[in-house]
Amino acid sequence: MSAPSATHDVARLVATLLSHQSGAAPLVPGARAARGDASRRAASASAGAPRPRHAVPTGPTGLGTSGLRIPATRPAAGTTAGTATGASGTSGASGTPVPELYCPPPLRDDRALGDEVNDRLIAWAEEIGIYPERLDGIRSTNLGRMTMLVHPQTDDPDRLLAAARCALAEWATDDYYCDDETMGSSPAHLGAHLGTALAAVDSAHLPEPHASELDEALRADPVRAALRSGFEHLARYADPSQLARVRQEIGGLFVGYGQEGSWRSTGKMPAVWEYLTHRRFNSFLPCIALVDVMDGHPLSAAEYAEPRVRRAVTMAGTASTLVNDLYSMAKEKDATGLNFNLPAAIVAEEKCTLREAVERSAAIHDELVRSFEREAAALSLTGSPALRRFLAGVWAWLGGNKAWHAGTARYGTP
């Protein structure tokens, strides 16, 4: 199958990132070039793109300027614009469709590969004992498809399965402990659950007999068992520094879950700034951190931690999670308890309509994506080849994420 033709700035960035094979001065002293060419699939996608140019801002850009651009760049909510460039137009809260979002198209859509990963994922979930009563729903959520869409760098189902297992385990942590009372979540127990769950991915190294007790606790709980098993699988493909990085992102994710639990127990809707800060942590960053693991070209710990790289990747992580907020509104509306998403926080703070809040949320998303696009393009010119591949992979991740959210049965779009 061939990737959709690239038609806008987004594809141009991918082309830019992937076409410069030799970096200038390394961003971090000692950064080494990755071996090999850009992936076959990514390269074939960029081959159809316009002649690579650097992503240059074409209007007022940067954090804080989105309000200036909304009317000029986005069709009215609910309009259905083109598809390959990531137009949205589907569900969201009933009566409030998701506006068109600024996002690249997915670089590949290989349904058979997605199905294979999903089948293996469900078999694993069954073995671990996670979501025992809900496996049909988990199958139709189709995280196998999500993983296939967000990681176009590899065709290897086992490698993709490692990422899918981690994603399902992280999602289960949210469902079981944090936000789904029908799964037994309770704010009172959240902190205790999360603390023990963290030991499933970051060993506590206890003396006996406590090591055996902890081991038993990790086995007995399906969320912990899934986290541990998912991480063990990941270790086949990730080096120690990549694993350390994922642990760091999971630690942040769990702090975000705790923050949400605190709002749930107090019934407090956070301010918009507070909610956005939360979504930087309670985000897809643990998944995005796997881009180079899936690609097989490790990014050094130093470059991953470099502040400009961190800034760009963090903005991408937040933006990708706002996509979730927009697409999951309908599901969350039906859930028990308070619903936390960016539109809800904006409605509460600005006393505006939900439709206006959705538009504002989409504008914030777009602003983050445009900032990532611009900054990643600049970084790709000065960073190592591995960084360039990583940033191109993050860009592809955004496209796959958006495509998955627009199509998954989890949010009501079969």
Ligand SMILES: CC(C)=CCC/C(C)=C(/C)COP(=O)(O)OP(=O)(O)O
């Ligand atoms: C895969 C992963 C890191 C999942 C963690 C949960 C997360 C960052 C989400 C985006 C889920 O957020 P939310 O609780 O809103 O999920 P649902 O919309 O309820 O599916």
